[in-house]
Amino acid sequence: MYNGLKRIGSSTYGYISRRFYSTTGVNGEGQSQKPQETTHFGFQTVNKEEKESMVKGVFDSVSSNYDLMNDFMSMGIHRLWKDELIKTLNPVPGSHLLDVAGGTGDISFRFLDKIKQSKYYFPQINQDGSGQSSTSLPSSATVFDINQSMLDQGKKRGILNGYNDTTDPSIDWVHGSAEQLPFQSDTFNCYTISFGIRNCTNIEKVLQEAHRVLKKGGRFLCLEFSHVPNPLLKFAYDTYSFNVIPIMGQLVAGDRDSYQYLVESIRKFPTQDNFAKMIENAGFKQVTYKNLSFGVCSIHSGFKL
Ligand SMILES: C[S@@+](CC[C@H](N)C(=O)[O-])C[C@H]1O[C@@H](n2cnc3c(N)ncnc32)[C@H](O)[C@@H]1O
Structure with missing residues (x-):
C-alpha cells in the first residue's frame, strides 16, 4: 500500500x-x-x-505543486526545452498563439516575452504612468486547458510575471477540451501544445482541431516526451x-x-516517426521533428498551407 x-x-x-x-x-x-x-x-x-x-x-x-515538481523532476531542464520551443517558433509582433493544454502558462509567458525582444517590437511608456505599451502590431496568447485548477495557478503566476489578464489584453485563459476547441476556424497563426497531447484521449481529433483553428500559413508545434x-x-x-x-x-x-x-x-506515446505521420494525416505540411536531450523530448512542427 x-x-x-x-x-x-x-x-x-x-x-x-x-x-x-x-x-x-x-x-x-x-x-x-x-x-x-x-x-x-x-x-x-x-x-x-x-x-x-x-x-x-x-x-x-498536482496543480498546486506542478511547477515545483517540473523543476525537481527534470532538474530544471524543462525550462530549456520550453525555451527551445519558443526559439523554434520565433514569434514576432502581430502573432496570435493558441497554447493548448497550456496549464500554468509557461509557454504563453515565454511567447509574450519573446515578442518583446523582437526588433519589430516598439515599446512606449504610457503618458498616464500606467506602465508600458507598444506601438507595434498587437499580439496575444490564449492559454487553453481542460483543468480550471491549472489555469487558476497560471493566472496567479501571470500576475507575478506582469501578465494580469484583467488589465492586459495580450493574455487570456480559456477552459475546455483540446478535442473540441471553442474557436472559429482560421483564427490563430501559432498553435502550441507542450507536454499535453499525451494526456488526450483522441490524439487524431486534437490534431484535426489544431489544423482547423490555424490560419493558412500558421504553424503547429508540439513539445512532448518521446523515445530515447x-x-x-x-x-x-x-x-x-x-x-x-x-x-x-x-x-x-x-x-x-x-x-x-x-x-x-x-x-x-507514439514514437517520433509515428507521431510525425499522425500530424501529416491531420493535413499538416512540411512536418519535421527534432529530438532534445537524446530523444527524452521532441519538438514536432507542421504548417497549415
Ligand atoms: C503536463 S501539463 C502541461 C502544462 C504546460 N503546457 C507545460 O508545458 O507546463 C498537461 C496539461 O494538459 C492538460 N490537458 C489534459 N488533457 C487535456 C485536454 N483534453 N484538453 C486540454 N487540456 C488538457 C492538463 O490539464 C494539464 O494542464
Whole structure:
C-alpha cells in the first residue's frame, strides 16, 4: 500500500499503486460484457470515456505543486526545452498563439516575452504612468486547458510575471477540451501544445482541431516526451523514471500515483516517426521533428498551407 491507496496491478517495473483506477482495470481485467472502446491511461486499459476525467483527476491533484515538481523532476531542464520551443517558433509582433493544454502558462509567458525582444517590437511608456505599451502590431496568447485548477495557478503566476489578464489584453485563459476547441476556424497563426497531447484521449481529433483553428500559413508545434533510441541511455532513463520520479512525487507533492501515471503515459506515446505521420494525416505540411536531450523530448512542427 502507498498512501493508503489500493494496489490493483503490476507492470514490468513493479507494482502500480492506483488512486486513479478505472472500472476496466489493469490490462483490461474486469471488463464488462458489453464491448466498449478502450484506450490507455498509463499502463492501464480504460474505457475511452473514462480517460478524460482520470486525466483531470491527475492535474487537479498536482496543480498546486506542478511547477515545483517540473523543476525537481527534470532538474530544471524543462525550462530549456520550453525555451527551445519558443526559439523554434520565433514569434514576432502581430502573432496570435493558441497554447493548448497550456496549464500554468509557461509557454504563453515565454511567447509574450519573446515578442518583446523582437526588433519589430516598439515599446512606449504610457503618458498616464500606467506602465508600458507598444506601438507595434498587437499580439496575444490564449492559454487553453481542460483543468480550471491549472489555469487558476497560471493566472496567479501571470500576475507575478506582469501578465494580469484583467488589465492586459495580450493574455487570456480559456477552459475546455483540446478535442473540441471553442474557436472559429482560421483564427490563430501559432498553435502550441507542450507536454499535453499525451494526456488526450483522441490524439487524431486534437490534431484535426489544431489544423482547423490555424490560419493558412500558421504553424503547429508540439513539445512532448518521446523515445530515447540509444539502448544504454534508454536503460538509464527508464531506471530514473520508474524508480525516482514516483518517489519524488510522493516526497515533494505527496502524490505518487500522478507521477507514476506520468512515466507510464510517456512510454505509451507514439514514437517520433509515428507521431510525425499522425500530424501529416491531420493535413499538416512540411512536418519535421527534432529530438532534445537524446530523444527524452521532441519538438514536432507542421504548417497549415
Ligand atoms: C503536463 S501539463 C502541461 C502544462 C504546460 N503546457 C507545460 O508545458 O507546463 C498537461 C496539461 O494538459 C492538460 N490537458 C489534459 N488533457 C487535456 C485536454 N483534453 N484538453 C486540454 N487540456 C488538457 C492538463 O490539464 C494539464 O494542464
